[in-house]
Amino acid sequence: MKILIVNGPNLNLLGTREPQIYGNHSFETYFEELKSKTTCDLSYFQSNVEGELINVLQQSNHDGIILNAGGYTHTSVALRDCIAAIEVPVVEVHLSNVTKREEFRHTSLISPVAVGCVFGFGLESYRLALNYFETNKR
Numbered sequence: 847m848k849i850l851i852v853n854g855p856n857l858n859l860l861g862t863r864e865p866q867i868y869g870n871h872s873f874e875t876y877f878e879e880l881k882s883k884t885t886c887d888l889s890y891f892q893s894n895v896e897g898e899l900i901n902v903l904q905q906s907n908h909d910g911i912i913l914n915a916g917g918y919t920h921t922s923v924a925l926r927d928c929i930a931a932i933e934v935p936v937v938e939v940h941l942s943n944v945t946k947r948e949e950f951r952h953t954s955l956i957s958p959v960a961v962g963c964v965f966g967f968g969l970e971s972y973r974l975a976l977n978y979f980e981t982n983k984r
C-alpha cells in the first residue's frame with residue numbers, strides 16, 4: 847500500500863519552530879521511524895507553496911494521503927477543491943489541538959472533504975492516520 851505524507855507551510859521547521867506547541871523533533875527523524883515500523887510504502891513531500899501542494903495531490907497515484915496543510919488548512923479554498931476533485935482518500939492531520947488554540951484555527955476548509963481528521967497528538971497524529979490506512983486496506 848502506497849501512502850504519501852504531505853506537509854504544508856512551515857512544517858519544514860519542525861524541531862525549532864515554536865517547540866512549546868510543536869515539540870522539538872524534526873519531521874525527517876520521525877518519518878524515518880515511521881517508515882521502519884510500517885509495511886506501507888511511505889513517501890513524503892513538503893512545500894511552503896500552495897500550488898505545489900495542489901500539483902502533488904493532483905498527480906498522486908497513492909492509496910492514501912496524510913495531509914497536514916499547516917496554515918492553508920484555514921484559508922485554502924483551492925486545496926479543498928483539489929481534495930474534493932481527486933479519488934485518493936485524504937486524512938487531515940495536525941500536531942496541535944487546533945480547537946483549543948486561536949479562533950481562526952477552529953475552522954478547517956479541509957475537514958469536510960477529508961476521510962477523517964486526527965489532531966492534538968503531536969507527531970503521533972501521523973502514526974494514527976497511517977494506522978487508519980493500514981487497517982482499512984482497499
Ligand code: DQA
Nearest residue numbers: 856914916917940941942951
Ligand atoms: C498545524 C496547525 C495550524 O493551525 C498551523 O498553521 C500549522 C500547524 C498543526 O500541525 O498543528 O502550521 O497544522
